Every structure is written in C-alpha cells, then in structure tokens.
Amino acid sequence: MATATKRSKTEKALVIFLLIAGGILVSIPFLWMISSSFKPENEVLAIPPTIIPDNPTIENYINLFTSMNFAVYLRNTIIVVLFSFLGLLFNAMAGYGFAKYHFKGRERIFYLVLATMMIPGQVTMIPVYLILNAMGLTNTMAGIILPGLAVAFSIFLFRQFMTTIPDDLLEAARLDGAGEFYIFFRLIIPIAKPIFAVQGILTFIAGWNSFLWPLIIANDESLYTLSVGLSLLQGQYANNFALQMAGAAFMVIPIIIIFSFFQKYIVEGFTMSGIK
Structure with a gap:
C-alpha cells in the first residue's frame, strides 16, 4: 500500500514537472516577443541577448x-x-x-x-x-x-x-x-x-x-x-x-x-x- 502511494506521488510529481517544463518552453517565444517589443531597434539583435530590456521604450x-x-x-x-x-x-x-x-x-x-x-x-x-x-x-x-x-x-x-x-x-x-x-x-x-x-x-x-x-x-x-x-x-x-x-x-x-x-x-x- 505504501509502495503504491509512493509511486502515485512520484508519477504526479513527474507529470507536474513535465507540464511546467512544457509550459516554459512554449512560453519562451511569446515572452521574447513581448520583451523585444519594448526594446530599441539596436538591442533586439544584441549579443548576448537580453531577456529584460536594458532601455525599455514604448516607441515601437x-x-x-x-x-x-x-x-x-x-x-x-x-x-x-x-x-x-x-x-x-x-x-x-x-x-x-x-x-x-x-x-x-x-x-x-x-x-x-x-x-x-x-x-x-x-x-x-x-x-x-x-x-x-x-x-x-x-x-x-x-x-x-x-x-x-x-x-x-x-x-x-x-x-x-x-x-x-x-x-x-x-x-x-x-x-x-x-x-x-x-x-x-x-x-x-x-x-x-x-x-x-x-x-x-x-x-x-x-x-x-x-x-x-x-x-x-x-x-x-x-x-x-x-x-x-x-x-x-x-x-x-x-x-x-x-x-x-x-x-x-x-x-x-x-x-x-x-x-x-x-x-x-x-x-x-x-x-x-x-x-x-
């Protein structure tokens, strides 16, 4: 009984982890789009890339x-x-x-x-x-x-x-x-x-x-x-x-x-x- 309960908790934790990981992967392009929309033109293609704009602007x-x-x-x-x-x-x-x-x-x-x-x-x-x-x-x-x-x-x-x-x-x-x-x-x-x-x-x-x-x-x-x-x-x-x-x-x-x-x-x- 204890083994079954432990297995159930492990499976649940694995499913939650996969859902969170999948959600993050799917969200990355959207978050990049939102972030880039507030960046100056020269910062969008900057290397290394910035997730949060260094100089946020609504000019775009x-x-x-x-x-x-x-x-x-x-x-x-x-x-x-x-x-x-x-x-x-x-x-x-x-x-x-x-x-x-x-x-x-x-x-x-x-x-x-x-x-x-x-x-x-x-x-x-x-x-x-x-x-x-x-x-x-x-x-x-x-x-x-x-x-x-x-x-x-x-x-x-x-x-x-x-x-x-x-x-x-x-x-x-x-x-x-x-x-x-x-x-x-x-x-x-x-x-x-x-x-x-x-x-x-x-x-x-x-x-x-x-x-x-x-x-x-x-x-x-x-x-x-x-x-x-x-x-x-x-x-x-x-x-x-x-x-x-x-x-x-x-x-x-x-x-x-x-x-x-x-x-x-x-x-x-x-x-x-x-x-x-």
Missing part, C-alpha cells in the same frame, strides 16, 4: 500608429468583429430553428449545412468573390463582412446545444402568451449562455485574426484589417524587428486576455454541445 508601439495606419486597421478589425457577433446571433437563431421547429426538409437542409463544413474555405473563395463582384461589393466593408455572417460550425453547435432544452418549457411559455422572439431572447439565450460564451470567443478570434479574405476582397489600404497591416509591416520594415514584435504583440495580447478570462466556458460549451 507609438510608431505603429504614426508611421503605419494601425489606427485605421484597428477600426476596420473592430467593425469586422462587431458584425461577426451580429452573425453569431443569426447563427443562434438558425440553430434554434433546426433544433425546435419541425418543417419539411429540416433534416436534409441541416445535413446540407453540415456538408459545407467539409469544403475548405479556399475552394469557395473564388465563387463568393465572383458573386460579390457581380453585386458591386468588392473593395467594400460589406464585401468583407457578409461572407462571415453565416458559419456552419456555429449553427451546428447551437443546434446540438438547443436540442437539450426541453420542449415542455417552450410549450409552457407559449401557453402563457409569449411570442417566438420573446421566447428566444428572454428564455433561450439565458439558458444557452455557455454555448454563447464559447462561440463568442471563437467568433472574436476569427474576426480579430481575419486576414486572407480582407486581403483578397479589398484593394484599398483603408479597408485592411490588423492582420493584413501586420503582413505589410513585415514587408515595409523587414529589418526593424522591434517594430514587427510590437505589431505581433498588439495582435496577440487582446486574444490572450479574453481567452484567459473565458477559457473555462470553452470546455463547458463543447461538453454540453455533445462534442468529445
């Missing part, structure tokens, strides 16, 4: 908004994120419809939505571009936003979660005279907070990191997002590594902050949606 972050159009890129990214959340609401409505309404062809339409998840996004970019071009929406903010409003995976998750809501609860609300929109906004959304949380995080990350589609659909630099602006930064200031590190840190830090606050909802949301 200031240059992002003075030498580059990062204020414009930030505005465009925030617009994309906000409309992505509007699309999240539409996806929730679609998932609720597939879960709780019975209409002809419901299953076939839902399977068709699932089938679109098997098609790589790169395959549909050309047809979508041609459609938007025919509508005169290329090189516009609407052309950047519209294709991302409906997401099959989001509809699937909402549908999986909302099938667990008892039908008797909805029928009782209807008997009390509640309308369908009232039921959705005042009853369904509060119950579905876990899945809204996980989808909200994923939606924010996708909108914040939007790169390929804005690069394709927009020719005007005033419509570029932060990710596109960061790629321009790497091209125009290829030798200024401190400025590049500041741009990368500016992109990554908001995602890390939001994820650190809401990471528990990701596991809870996936679990309650039937995803293993």
Whole structure:
C-alpha cells in the first residue's frame, strides 16, 4: 500500500514537472516577443541577448500608429468583429430553428449545412468573390463582412446545444402568451449562455485574426484589417524587428486576455454541445 502511494506521488510529481517544463518552453517565444517589443531597434539583435530590456521604450508601439495606419486597421478589425457577433446571433437563431421547429426538409437542409463544413474555405473563395463582384461589393466593408455572417460550425453547435432544452418549457411559455422572439431572447439565450460564451470567443478570434479574405476582397489600404497591416509591416520594415514584435504583440495580447478570462466556458460549451 505504501509502495503504491509512493509511486502515485512520484508519477504526479513527474507529470507536474513535465507540464511546467512544457509550459516554459512554449512560453519562451511569446515572452521574447513581448520583451523585444519594448526594446530599441539596436538591442533586439544584441549579443548576448537580453531577456529584460536594458532601455525599455514604448516607441515601437507609438510608431505603429504614426508611421503605419494601425489606427485605421484597428477600426476596420473592430467593425469586422462587431458584425461577426451580429452573425453569431443569426447563427443562434438558425440553430434554434433546426433544433425546435419541425418543417419539411429540416433534416436534409441541416445535413446540407453540415456538408459545407467539409469544403475548405479556399475552394469557395473564388465563387463568393465572383458573386460579390457581380453585386458591386468588392473593395467594400460589406464585401468583407457578409461572407462571415453565416458559419456552419456555429449553427451546428447551437443546434446540438438547443436540442437539450426541453420542449415542455417552450410549450409552457407559449401557453402563457409569449411570442417566438420573446421566447428566444428572454428564455433561450439565458439558458444557452455557455454555448454563447464559447462561440463568442471563437467568433472574436476569427474576426480579430481575419486576414486572407480582407486581403483578397479589398484593394484599398483603408479597408485592411490588423492582420493584413501586420503582413505589410513585415514587408515595409523587414529589418526593424522591434517594430514587427510590437505589431505581433498588439495582435496577440487582446486574444490572450479574453481567452484567459473565458477559457473555462470553452470546455463547458463543447461538453454540453455533445462534442468529445
């Protein structure tokens, strides 16, 4: 018994050591990026390297908004994120419809939505571009936003979660005279907070990191997002590594902050949606 207990403690200590060591190894590039973003340009490539800047400065972050159009890129990214959340609401409505309404062809339409998840996004970019071009929406903010409003995976998750809501609860609300929109906004959304949380995080990350589609659909630099602006930064200031590190840190830090606050909802949301 004592031997088994000792072995269990040894295994636990080994696992903890491996997790800590792995966490440190994974964190090194991120910590180096943050540190370099506060270094003068001549200190980034100094030998021996410095982990903590000898002469810390925020000049690199200031240059992002003075030498580059990062204020414009930030505005465009925030617009994309906000409309992505509007699309999240539409996806929730679609998932609720597939879960709780019975209409002809419901299953076939839902399977068709699932089938679109098997098609790589790169395959549909050309047809979508041609459609938007025919509508005169290329090189516009609407052309950047519209294709991302409906997401099959989001509809699937909402549908999986909302099938667990008892039908008797909805029928009782209807008997009390509640309308369908009232039921959705005042009853369904509060119950579905876990899945809204996980989808909200994923939606924010996708909108914040939007790169390929804005690069394709927009020719005007005033419509570029932060990710596109960061790629321009790497091209125009290829030798200024401190400025590049500041741009990368500016992109990554908001995602890390939001994820650190809401990471528990990701596991809870996936679990309650039937995803293993």
